[in-house]
Amino acid sequence: MDTSVSILFSGIFTIYYLFLSIRVGYMRGSPVMKIFFKMDRPISEEKLHRNIRAHGNFSEYVPIYLILLLLIELSGSMGFTYLIFTSIIFSYGRLAHSICFCFFDYNPFLRISGMIATYLGLLLLAVPAVYIGYINLIKMNS
Template identity: 35%
Template structure:
């Protein structure tokens, strides 16, 4: 059975990834940096938001897809997908705000860890 629910969440996450990529490109153009960050804090933040997304989201999506394929209830797939989107939005916002955004960043990572572990559990247990 092909994962159909997770595909909708993957679409939203793919759009988010493109937006984060464009933000890095814009900051690189502004800072005139083709490689690295040159010590530019705004560029550093954009790179880390993008990088952190790239580090966690694909693994989460794979695990959610496995959970769906193994028969986890559709409501749990929706919860995992929704929490992942909200967590990544919170994390991205938190990093761009510096120290003022630490609460958003913290809850974004906690949400991502919950999805990572919850999806792994659902992938093994199934429905």
């Protein structure tokens, strides 16, 4: 059972999560961040809060997605192309939503399309996961 898609997207999501983490640390005025980055102007509370939410929101959805992705990949029930396609949809969703919160005061297109893509990506894995689990339970009990 190949787990290449899970490994690839785990790495991509981790790198992006680190970016969001460093950004929040910078905006909070972390002493460590001050060593690496010049803090030239104060950050508004609202801007800080939006970046914290982007970071938190990312950390809420991505683990669920990666667990589903890995389990489906290990089951061998879905094709490589389907998993890549679904992962690209989900990735767009997380990227668009976090860009909306981090870099814009208001951008309904990024926010809405980001959440729709996130929900769609999760749904495209959750439905097959339920089906695969159900079929496997029936096979075990027959």
